[in-house]
Amino acid sequence: MAYYVLTLAVYVVVGIIACWGLNLQFGDTGVLNFAYILFVAAGAYTASILSLGHPNASSYQHYFWGAHLPWPIPWLAAAVVGGLLGLLVGLLVLRRLRGDYQAMVLLVVSIMGSYIVSADPGFLNGGVGLALIPQPFKGVLHLSQVGYEVFYLALAVLAAVAVFEVVRRINASPLGRVLRAVRENEAAAAAVGHNVAAVKLLVMVIGGAIAALAGAIEVQFIAAWAPAGWDYTETFGLFAAVIVGGRGNLGGVALGALLVQGLFLEGTVLLPNIGNPALIGAIQWMSLGALILIFLYFRPQGVLPERRRTYSSDITTGRNRLASPLAALTNRSARG
């Protein structure tokens, strides 16, 4: 039981990290990244090949290149690869395409990614996926199974705290204000001199790095990774968590990840078996769909809504509480 709870806890922490990255893009900036799971996968594959060691011709699994590097290098490298992929995809998709095209092309990119990996068995072991990925310090620590789970959970929580600090600081900074301005009114944000495309590109890079880190943590825990595990529908599960929890609110997003990832998708395993496992899976996904609909209709702001931000007056005086002319502008245009 302790083992099960700990496993679930690691999944939830991974889910929370991934949802914070998604929230930076979707909740704060309004970028609808339907390829989000691709970045998680990129991180997972990076961490895998950087811990598996050189590919062995006689091995049952094939991958194009590998190294055996100590923790935390696979995690950090995963974040770098995720960021670079964010830059690449962002440059491809965000610069010239309209918002609705962006969303659709990202969905296509996500599927292309899984087709590419599945099509070439020599690249990342194709549709079968990579397995037996070494876990950090597993051989050095000589812990019991539960003991190692506690250790790994601590590593994951450490990463989550780091990610939290990054997204919290972005949110509190002037950059955070720019992100929200882009979300609320792109034209107004551009009119006061912000480079909307550059801002979106930036959140693609940072969000991509966070997603990849989540993937790296997940893969070194479960020790296997295959295209079936990062189907594009997985992205929607993360979106559901962000919507239910409360987009734009870090605590809310974490709560959403806990609810959706933990209780909803994993927790039903604890329920009595009511039929064939495929049926349970189908009911889970249907409930997820219903949950999204109910929340978007009755409480679109989520369980914990985004905090109303007010700014002390350091530019204007008198009754205007909005310090930044940008905030004043977006606020006015939102009302009008």
Add this chain to the structure above:
Amino acid sequence: MNSLISSLGFGIVTASILLPAAVGFTLQFSATGVLNIAFGAQMTFAAYIAFICTQAGLNIWLALLLAGVFGAVFSALLNRFLLTPFARRGTTFFGMVVVTIALALLIEYLVEIIWGTMSVNYKMTGTGVVHLGAMSFTHSQLVVMAIGLVIAVATHSLLKYTRIGKAIRAVASNTELARSSGIPAQRITDTAWLISGLMGGVAGVMLGISLSSVSYTMGDTFLIEIIAAAVLGGVGQVYGAMLGALAIGVLLEESAIVLGGAYAPISAFAVLILVLLVRPTGIMAGAAEAKGIA
């Protein structure tokens, strides 16, 4: 060379299925501004309705018609009772996308619960083969192609020559202006969803016939090709969607021959992304604007 020509035949068959689907998808977008991710799931649902009909002993083409009617009614009901209330609440464009994602999950897994994960196939009487040069088609493929052609012509006539088609175009290009000129916008968008649902339903059954199997993930997988065709043609552009369907259908089958089956979708999508980098609003954007056809 021969294999390229024969795969051109397959490409035209794929394009004939893609055409009603992409036109339906893009019509929903132009009439209501909703990117309907659930479109593939609706196709699957209709394909299974046709399966029930064939199980009951109906002819496959009659089943196709009934599934089309089911798709039309289902789609219009979705628009009226699910999407319109969300739109009234002021759900944003992105919010609506997420709504349709949730809807897609609901429909797809409902289908899985009802019919299971095993694929089924239509009972069809034996079909002969017709040779046209290097290309060869089964009788059912010929009918599928004919249906695609009929739908293309019918869509064109509907939008161009009928009052309802003109009203759809008016609502698509400016809903407020259309409403103030006396066009009942809600009824028109319902009609647009009815028509696009019909196309989606028919396309779902055509896909089932062409693949000779129906599975619960069928429409969802095909959705990516629909999106590619619609985006290539310029989202909301009906004629663009037709051209996009033809291009994507032929590209998919030809690249399967040149590069091997596994790489076919990759190359088709790579072409899509390249085209969008050169023409970010699709191949038909300029032409459609000039003619005022949304």
